[in-house]
Amino acid sequence: MTMTSKMIYVHIPFCDSKCYYCNFCSSIYSEKIKKNYFLKLTEEIKLNKNKNINISSIYIGGGTPSSVDEKYIKTIIEELYKNFNILKNAEITIEANPCSINKNKLLCYKNCGINRISFGVQSLNNKCLKIIGRKNTKKQAINAIKLARKCEFNNINADVLIGIPNQNYLILKNTIKNLIKLKIPHISCYMLINEKGTKLTDLIENKKIKVVNEDKSVEYYNKIFKYLKMHTYCRYEISNFAKDNFECKHNIGYWQLKEYYGFGLSAHSFIDGSRYSNTSIMQEYLNNKLEYKKEKPSKTQQIEEMIMLELRTVxxxxxxxxxxxxxxxxxxxxxxxxxxxxxxxxxxxxxxxxxxxxxxxxxxxxxxxxxx
Amino acid sequence: MNDRQKKIRNFCIIAHIDHGKSTLADRLIEKTGTVSKREMSEQLLDSMDIERERGITIKLTPTRMFYNYKGEEYTLNLIDTPGHVDFTYEVSRSLAACEGAILIVDASQGVEAQTIANTYLALDNNLEILPVLNKIDLPSANIEKCKKEIEDIIGLPADDIPCISAKDGINIDDVLNQIVEKIPCPKGDINSSLKALIFDSFYDNFKGAICFVRIFDGTVKVGSQIMMMKTGKTYEVTEVGVFCPAMKQTDILSSGDVGYICASIKNLSDTKVGDTITDALNPTKEALAGYKEVQSVVFSGIFPVDGAKYGELKDALEKLKLNDASLVFMPETSIALGFGFRCGFLGLLHMEIITERLEREFNLDIITTAPSVSYHVYKTNGEMLEVSNPSMLPPISEIDRIEEPMIKLNVYTPPEYVGAIMDLCQDKRGVFIDMQYIEKTRVVMKYHMPLAEMIYDFFDNLKSRTRGYASLDYEIYGFMPSDLVKLDIMLNGEICDALSLITHKDKAYARGRQIAEKLKKVIPRQLFEVPIQACVGGKIIARETVSAMRKDVLAKCYGGDISRKRKLLEKQKAGKKRMRQFGSVELPSEAFISILKTDDND
Known part of the structure; x- marks a missing residue:
């Protein structure tokens, strides 16, 4: 019996610094915790072993996967190969921060089968980068991308934020223009959201920085859409633009209700029609028996999810x-x-x-x- | 007359709002030991949450007390009454069940509008009036001045008035003694056939409709066959009792008593307040005078936010109606709001209280349309229509003239606010009639004014312009032709019937603009531009636009966690549930409420 393939997401909750807008599951941890985390992660992967399952894409996200020692990444990828049937043409992505990437890391990634890199560029304007607490400069970002190219990574994505305080259309367009020049085949544009409890929201509430008006954000977004279209990037999903054949399979998978395993802290899975989630508390993840919170969507919820997710794509x-x-x-x-x-x-x-x-x-x- | 009856005193307390009526009632109850100190909760007789919170009495609440006077025990039946101008009708109901009334005057405020109005009501009912000066503990109390006011304005002798503080329990015995000494005992013949006045009623889920009665003649007990004189329906009595103030079963109620009767009465409308209950086997010939049919003066549409709750709204209104004869309602259909009811109220406060009770006690989400008065519309063919719903106004071409209800308005105020009040009344199309100094520090200003102006933010305005010092009373005296127009609000080119108003021609422009601006603030942005237009007779007089919504959140789907997206969707879904679909426009219920009141900051 042929089974439809599934996907795998691995969460690396480590960062070298926390960006002001981030409320996702990531933090700065000691080396010892990192070590234990990867041990536990390996254990979790083994627990779900099933060589009959074909895997069409792997996504290593975070956090900042590039911030940890590359040996950990290598172990994890190897472990996945041992426990699942990773298809030959599988798309394997890792998220990287321009600050923490270097040649050794890139070569290691390449060697263990990673074939796609997603850079958290956010902006190529130094002022904007500073406002949202990114540690890198424009130059570092450009160099990181160039380095990846040198290491023969062709499938590269850059995340770009719209609506950074002080950002005007020209600044935004310049960022995109630079990325196009660098021949990046995939660009994701997200709108900056002021989530509760983030430093950014604090700054805004204390009137330290001014939030970009909603209409302006949308105006920028629509203009960027046209600009990218002109340069033959196709918007295959609300936030994702790609050159032909560079659409992110993993991403499309989410929107098309493809099933996936999620490993690691606070990771989510969607297996056999049910949604599972891991704890988002590090101590619990490290010390307790792995236990997933399970939720089976009702018929109505399934319908709602299908409409909500699939309509986002072209x-x-x-x-x-x-x-x-x-x-x-x-x-x-x-x-x-x-x-x-x-x-x-x-x-x-x-x-x-x-x-x-x-x-x-x-x-x-x-x-x-x-x-x- | 028997000895029992000689030792009964039936009385009520009347006062201007805030003069301490409920507090005095509580002290009387406490002093006579009817309720132990431990059981006393602040303002015992105001049992509804709304009453306690707002510090007002809405319902009539009777209670029976025993008082030892010169070695003999007397039964005192107190019927608490509402003080607000809207509830004059309820006051008159309790008056008819009593022989005397305690008239409270706040020693720091003096005689107020409602003091006078209620005194006249009591005099109309031939009650013995006992004036009492309350709040003498306040530093601002001026006993001599108030006594003079009582003599000059009300015309009652004031030399032996009890001067009390209900709050601190000072001189409460004086009041109790005077009740026994001055209020006559109830007349009536215990041996003639039953004659009982229903002064209120109440629906109990187990016992059915319960009648609050004053027995004038005869007796009633369990097993008695009774008849409602208005409907001719007969019932067998299942329980009689008195109020202490909780309902307590007794063997019998006899002439002079105040109590309750249960008779498995299922239909709410069969216990008409003001009706006479008599012996079914030996009916009395003549019913008691009963009450004047109450007139609704303010009308408004009430609709459920969730259209499916129409049935629940209907049940709730019927239940409220049982306890509140002054509430009238009939089904109404609106294009914008679907099925609901057009309700008639005694005034704005009454309307507020009903809507609040619907929301709190019945847990209903409702939409209330702008209050309106009832207009007399004379058509060119000679026909006269009563129109209380603006959307029912016939086309202009068919209208000969519209007449609107007019009121005689008395405003009582310290002289320094006369100018401000004149401005306000003028602005509200008032016609100045007269002004008199009641005394040096108090003026009464008399105006004739359209009722419609009165119900639209007049009271709030008066209070804010006089820092709360002015008070008012009014009565409707007739109808006058006026230059009135229908102001329609169009949303996306369609008239939204639930937002239509009838207004004076000279004010249409300002109100149209004001409403359009307000709506722009409360209508959320939609998928397309929504023009809001105010128009009179097809002519557009104001326009605002709600620009199209363009933004949705474009967030990353981190690691396949779609729960965030779900949450957002659920939130948006919930928001949408509270919306009313009008054509292609989604309207929040606030849109209908927002036009009711003016903001001071506008």
């Missing part, structure tokens, strides 16, 4: 699949769909509902109208 949501789940969207939401089609928010093509190119900014509002 491929849209499959009307037939929804029908298989018992939701005849075309019939039940006829009025809403007619309205949205008439006003050019969505269109129907090949049995898929897709969002019009210039309306990706209001995806959530469109989703809300289409939910059962």
């Amino acid at each position: 491929y849209g949501v499959d009307v037939k699949q929804l029908k298989n789940l018992g939701y005849d969207i075309v019939k039940e939401k006829k009025e809403e769909i007619d309205f949205l089609v008439k006003n050019k928010f969505i269109f129907l093509k090949d049995n898929h509902i897709k969002i019009c190119e210039d309306k990706f900014g209001v995806t959530n509002q469109i989703i809300l109208k289409l939910l059962p």
